[in-house]
Amino acid sequence: MDANARLPRIGVLANEDSWYFQDLQRAAIGKAQVQRLEFSALQSRIGGRESISADAVLSDNFDAVIVRSMPPGSLEQVVFRMDALAGLERQGVLIINPPKSMELAIDKYLSLSKLSAAGYRVPQTHVCQTWQDAMDAFEELGPSVVVKPIFGGEGRGIMRVEDADLAHRVFKTLQQMDQIIYLQKFVPHPGYDLRVLVLGEMTWGMRRTSADSWRTNLSRGASASAESIPDEVAQVALDAVKTLDLSIAGLDFLPDGVGGWYLLEANAVPGWKGLAKACDVDIAAKLIDYVIARVTS
Structure with missing residues (x-):
């Protein structure tokens, strides 16, 4: 068996032209084998041990699967995709993020309800x-x-x-x-918010600023810069991720104008392109190292 075959095997559910898959592929060189998977290719054979595949049987070919896209689909498609990932998890494949946690986080109502019930300050x-x-x-x-x-x-x-x-x-x-x-x-704010990316116990902060819009999404033209995370925000971010049982998440915080913060939402499939550049950190490498540590521990 060649040396490459002994490397951890990581599947990435991502679009064909995904920058994030390419970034993970780059970061994995010499550390792990990384292969792109299609959500639409997921299928299952039941009768005896369940066989879940996407061109190849996943539990036989991958140690972990990173979810990097959540393509739109019918209710049946979305439910089956999450069920298939849960089946892989039962078979010992590490899923980042866990399917039940993703189901919770992508539902703004359900996740905000759980965060509010846990005592986090959220908008009315x-x-x-x-x-x-x-x-x-x-x-x-x-x-x-x-x-x-x-x-x-x-x-x-x-x-x-x-x-x-x-x-x-x-x-x-x-x-x-x-x-x-x-x-x-609507919570008035001074033209910026704070995105906190959490990976395990690690956190990075990015200020997203928009001079002419109340929306601060980078995809809509906002600018990004590294930002020190206030201690109380960092603790809330770490605790909230544990509340939702996520391994990696992007949490959005909005200043209230009087020294406090609102937690707006948690993103279970967070992008890191802007944050990696703003904070000068190789998030893809951090994620690959995190996954390898989990599957080899």
Whole structure:
């Protein structure tokens, strides 16, 4: 057997043109074998020991699988994909992040509910199904609210609503589309927020600044710079990740203007391209080392 065959084998669920897969592949040279996998290729054979594959039987060919994409799909597709990853986990394959934890984190309502119940400070949020209930919530939380999709990231589908007539039209449209209506009280902020990336017990901080928008997503033109993490924020980030049982996560914090912070949400498939550059740290190498340590311990 050649030396390369003895290296840990890591699958990465990622898009074909994924920069993150390429970054992980680079970081793994000499440390691990890394191969891209497609969510759409996941399949299972049941009868005897369950066989879960994506071109090849995964439990026989991989020690770990890193989830780097969450492609859209029907409810059945999403449920099956998470079920298949849970099956791999039962067969001893390390999944980053664990499927049950990802299910929790990608659901903004469920994750925020759990974080709030655990005592973390989150914005006032109302989740409902009818435009009438949403208008009542708008009257209570307004005069400015942020409307978000329960699933989604990078600022997609988020809008700020400050006018009752516009709110009426937005909420009615969402109900007609059979969408859940998720609205949060708008928290004024000084043009920036803090993204904290947590990997195991390690943390890195990045300030995301937007001069002309209340949204600070890098994908929407915000700038990034390294930021020291206040001790209390770092502790909340580490504790929140444990609450959600995540191995790696990006947590968004918003200053309240009087020295405190709100925890907005936790991202279970966090990007690190901007943060790695801003903080001058090789996150891909850190993640590969973390996975190798887990599978060889």
